[in-house]
Structure formats: C-alpha cells, structure tokens
Amino acid sequence: MRKKFWIMIVIWIGTFMLSCCVGRYDLSMTDIGQILLGWCDDAMKCNVFWRIRLSRTFLVAVSGGALALAGFVYQSMFQNPLVSPDVLGVSSGCSVGAITALLFFGGSAVISQALSFAAGLAVVALSVALAQAMGGRKLYSLILAGIILGALSNAVIMTLKYGADPSRQLAAIEYWLMGSFHTANWSDGIVAGLLSLGAFLLLFLLRWQLKLLILGGEEAFALGVRVLPVRLGGILGATVLTAAVVSVAGVVSWIGLIVPHMVRMIFGERFEDNFIQSVFCGSILLMIADTLARSIFTAEIPISILTSLIGAIFLVVFLLTRRKEGRWSDGD
C-alpha cells in the first residue's frame, strides 16, 4: 500500500513536469531545470514557463484533485457509486451563472467566475432546501431535489442559448460547456487553489465523521455523529471544490465519477486512504487529459471530450473486471 502510494506521487510529479513541457511552444526538461535554477537567459522560454505553462498546470492539477475528491465524498455520503459531483446540480448552476455573464456582462473573466461560482452554490443550496422541505428519507430526497434543480438549470441554459447570438455567443457558450483550461492564468489558479484548499481542509477535518456516515444516518447517529451538520459540511466542501473548478474552466465531466472507482480498484477499499488517493489520482488524470487536449491536434480541443472518452473506456474495463471477479451478482 505504502509502495503504491509513493509510486503514485512519483507519477504525479512526472505528469506535472510533462504537462509543463508539452504545448505549442515545447520546453525540454533541461530548459525547465535551467529556468528553475535561474540559469536560463532565453526570455521567451522563461515567460512561457512562468506565465503560461506553470500557471495552467497548477490550475489543472488542483482542479483534477478537487473534482475527484468531491466525487469521492458524494459517492460515500450517498452510498451510491453512480453519483458524480453534479448530483446536487452544481455544474448546471455554475453554467447558468457563466452563460448569464457571457450574454449580459460581456464575458469579463472576473464577473463570469464570480457569478458562476455563486450560481453553483445557490443551486446546491436550493437543492438542500427543497430536500428539507420534502422530508422523507433524506438521502433520496436530496438526490431527487438535485435532479429537479438540475433540470430547472438546464431549462434556463437552453433558454439562454436560444436567445444567444448564434454566430458569436452560441459558440462561446458551447465551448464553455465542454470545458477548457486554455484561458488559465495565475489569478485563476490562486483563487481556485485557495477555495479548494479551504474546502479540502473542511473535508479533511470531517473525514472520520464522513467515514462513520457510510453506516447510514441511523447507526452514525447512535455512534455520536451529528448527522445533519456533518452532511451539510460534506455537501458544502464538495460543492465548493466543484464550483471552484467549473467556474474557471467550464464543465469538466467524468473525473469526479470515475476517479474514486479507479482508486478503489488500484488501492483497495479503505475510506481514509481513498480520500487522499482520489486527490492525487484525479490530479494526474486531469493533467494527462489537459496535456493531450493541447497537443494531439494543432488546435486545442475541449477537455470534456477527453475526460468523457477516458471515463467511458475506464468504465468498460471496470465493469468487465468486476464481472470476472463475480462481483456483479452479489448486489454490492
């Protein structure tokens, strides 16, 4: 287990370096070594590394970890392996905010990000409020409320798209909905990084309580867990993680859904370990996807094309191995 973990760290560092090297203007490992040591006198190379490549790689690394952790937390909280970070409608909410900014505020990056983040949080807050109002078995009502709010947000998105100028705005909206890190800069990276760090710390402190919650509300309650505050804390943390990413990069699909499964498959199931492993594994996967997105074709392609493709392939492999192990039939 330890060994696998350190291998993963090494892969993470390797992917990070590779992601810094690859792009329209290629840098070699030697270049990067020289830049880091301050020996590089090629101003162009220095600029590309510090201003473009490093900031982007940093943002991608944070985003991958954030999405994967959000997915992991939601999956364990809902005891449902099919849940993704969008279960309570956060991505749709973020999209509404970003598209509104694009159409009515001229697409200023700061306004777009702020509005997107706020809208994402607002939709989740509404989901939670709706679930509380519906009562019943809380977890099911939460999922239902998420579906309802997600549908409403999508209705708003479609309306906005319908009213958008098809030659300019519509393309920008579609592009945003497929996600991309091509506009990444340091201010994005720092904002997303700090938000993610805050949410991570919250979830990290709550991780033992979240682990107890996998028993379900009844038993966790009997073991002294304050079920409602812990659930709300978990939702808040996972939502901020997702909204921080989606508001700067657009919709990045599948990472939150598949990474927790990958981690459980590679390392075995153990809550507190999977918690950290998801962060690194998600980070690695998104860095690979982003590196591919800007290198396989001359023009950069949206990231969700690749994450969806990787996700679909992984899911097939995962289901086939599960069937071989005979785990499909016993209902877990």
Add this chain to the structure above:
Amino acid sequence: MEIELRQVSVFLGERPVLAEVNLRLLPEGVTMLLGRNGAGKTTLMKTILGRYRPKRGQVLLDGRPVEQWTAGERSRRIAYIPQEREIPMGCTALEYAAMGQAPYTPFYKNYDKIGLKEGAAALEELGIAALGARQMTRLSGGEKKLVAIARTRVQKTPWLILDEPTASLDFTREHHFLRLLRKESQKGRGVFLTIHNPSLAVQYADRILVLGEKSILGDFCREKDGFPRRLEECLRQIYGPEILLTEQEGRQALLWKEEEHV
C-alpha cells in the same frame, strides 16, 4: 443508567404512532418488546435514542431529558443496532468494530488508533477474529450481527438496544444470538430488543413488553406469578384467539392453533 418515558406521544408526520406511553427500563436483564408489524416498536426505540422528538411527554435518561444529552454523552451510554442496516462499502469487519471507539474520540481525530486494538480484542472474545479482514459486504447475516455486537463492546455502553436482531437469522443462530445477548446482560448491560417470535421471548427474556394500539398493553416479569399465562392472554388480544401456550420438557412455547386445518 435508567431510561424513563413519561406520557410520551409521538407523531410521524400527521399520524399518531405512540400515545401516552409510560415506561421505566432499568439496565439489568433482557427486555423484549413484542408487537404487531407497524405497532410502533421501532418508533419507540428511536424515541428513546432521541432520534424522534415526542410531541408530548418526555424521555428521561437518568432523570435528564434526552435532548439535553450531547451526542457524545448519549452514544457512550446507549448502543443501537437498527433493523434495516446499510451495508457499508469499503469497510472491513475489524474497521466496523473499531467504529465503537468513535464516541470516545474528538470528531477530527482518528478513532481507529485505539479502536482497531479494542475491535480486534472484541472479535477475539466473540470467537470471530477470523472475520476481521473480510469486507462487511461479504459477510452473512449472522456474521454481521456478531460483528455489530463486537462494535457495541468497543462502545462499552451500559445499554444495548437492538431492533429485530433475529429477523435474518436461521433457527439455530437465533438461539445462539439470544444466548449471547443473555451473556451481555449478565455482564451488567441492559439489553432491550424487539422480536416477533413470542416463544423466543418466553424462553430468553427477563421482562416482556407488549405494544398494542399505540401504547404498552402488557408488562410481564419472569419472576412474577402466572408469567406465561398472563402473557398468553395479552398476546391473544393483539394476535387473535389462536395463540396457545404449550409446555414441553419444562420449556414453554407459544403456538398458533386454528380450529380446522387448512
């Protein structure tokens, strides 16, 4: 710790489930609660735990209202094993038993540090150390029940409350499990459980409560005179006149006897 319900009425939504229930439970012996499906047995247990708030009346633990106890204080005194249990993904039997240490640990700290040691000891005592490394999802119904008991031992509570613990067990395991609960009570823990089979109640309970329409219909102690006869009378009221008490080799059992065979 003494559990007391005073004039407790509980509503689930608009529906009254319990009406003016009065009950005192002392932490000694095995107390079993009988009642028809939907009579409110589970509701009664969840009310004692403070999971449901009574609309009227009070639940007192050692004379103090249950809502005044903190989650930690309460969970160090009452262990609860619910009936519909979610089978946790990603958790071995040993980790599951270790969770009993959680009430003694601050929320941000790892309860496993002590919990795993105590959990392993508890599994050992119950003779199921070999299950420790297995995933909870892979255990049989009976094995899960034993691991749950191990967890309550780690939890070290004076009270053990179980909701229909024998529901998924086979014939012999029912008996083994109830004998185990008797042992727990001999160690000085109060054991309170719901059960559907009145014969098992007659055989293993020190005290039997019968829940009728929204309130306690009968309260029988083993030592008192006419224990099984009065119970038979009471059970006829809720299950029907077909209930019959029989005795074989000094053991009593309740049968269902209809006038004609079908």
